[in-house]
Amino acid sequence: MPKRLSRAEAARLVASVRPWRLRGRYIARSLKTRDFAESLDLLKRIARAAERMGHHPDVELGYGYLRLRLTTHDAGGLTIRDFKLAENIERIIEEWGRARSARR
Numbered sequence: 001m002p003k004r005l006s007r008a009e010a011a012r013l014v015a016s017v018r019p020w021r022l023r024g025r026y027i028a029r030s031l032k033t034r035d036f037a038e039s040l041d042l043l044k045r046i047a048r049a050a051e052r053m054g055h056h057p058d059v060e061l062g063y064g065y066l067r068l069r070l071t072t073h074d075a076g077g078l079t080i081r082d083f084k085l086a087e088n089i090e091r092i093i094e095e096w097g098r099a100r101s102a103r104r
Contacts (some may be wrong), residue, residue: 002079004028009076014034017086025077026058027086033091036063049088055081055087057089 005013010027014020020027033039039061046068050056060067068089070082 001075002081002092004075004077004079006070009080013080016092017083020070020086020101026068026071027082028067028070029086029089030068031066032067033064036061038100039044039064039066042066042093045092045096046089050085053085053088055085057085 009020014022014027017027020029031039031042033042035077042057043061043066046057055070055072058069071077072079072081079096
């Protein structure tokens with residue numbers, strides 16, 4: 001199991017994955033989408049990356065939004081795995097945004 005990060009370590013690392021925010025034992029990110037189908041499409045892309053890493057976000061999905069929270073439950077807080085997944089998610093969001101713009 002990865003080592004749980006101190007609050008100071010987590011605060012330093014969250015700066016590298018903006019717009020993620022430190023929320024206690026989580027880092028969190030919200031996105032706006034056009035509708036439910038678009039939220040679901042983005043979530044499916046994120047889910048594939050999470051499965052490959054064996055590390056999964058807590059998710060809230062709805063019409064026009066997707067909210068993600070990352071923590072390492074078995075460590076009782078944030079670990080380096082959360083920040084690595086956040087970096088991967090940011091790359092996915094960038095790719096998804098480019099594909100979304102091309103469809104317009």
